[in-house]
Amino acid sequence: MDDLRFQCQPGCIQCCDRHGFVYITEADLGRMAAFLGITEAEFEAKYVYRTAHQIRLRKPRASQCHFLKKNDAGRGSCSVHLVKPVQCRTYPFWPELVEYRDVWQHEAKKCPGIGQGPLVQIGKAMEIAEEMRTAYPWSYPAIR
Ligand code: SF4
Numbered sequence: 001m002d003d004l005r006f007q008c009q010p011g012c013i014q015c016c017d018r019h020g021f022v023y024i025t026e027a028d029l030g031r032m033a034a035f036l037g038i039t040e041a042e043f044e045a046k047y048v049y050r051t052a053h054q055i056r057l058r059k060p061r062a063s064q065c066h067f068l069k070k071n072d073a074g075r076g077s078c079s080v081h082l083v084k085p086v087q088c089r090t091y092p093f094w095p096e097l098v099e100y101r102d103v104w105q106h107e108a109k110k111c112p113g114i115g116q117g118p119l120v121q122i123g124k125a126m127e128i129a130e131e132m133r134t135a136y137p138w139s140y141p142a143i144r
Pocket residue numbers: 007008009012013014015016091092110111112113114
């Protein structure tokens with residue numbers, strides 16, 4: 001891969017609104033609870049689904065995420081943007097996307113920010129991708 005271009009587009013919520021789960025770390029949980037002014041136990045009871053190896057946000061019935069604020073035009077924003085989970089903050093610089101040119105180019109069909117904005121050096125992109133591996137080691141077992 002060469003250097004990449006990416007710039008998140010104002011009002012776009014396509015990645016947040018896509019079917020899937022938002023996995024979080026213990027640090028994410030603590031930051032989000034503090035941001036909302038509630039205890040970690042309260043946050044966990046209301047928003048978290050935990051298994052032996054994974055922690056993820058519960059999904060509300062009618063949307064992909066409790067914290068996604070969406071208007072009638074299908075645009076919106078993240079209400080916890082300042083403290084959003086690693087998975088959300090590092091997108092689209094995920095290992096499975098930045099390590100394969102064809103996958104990155106295919107992802108551009110789902111993310112209008114890919115291919116826009118300033119160049120991001122591949123070294124920086126890989127550094128961000130490494131945050132994903134560190135945060136969610138169970139998700140990258142074959143390459144650890
Ligand atoms: S899909 Fe891309 S441009 Fe849209 S909100 Fe997500 S990162 Fe930003």
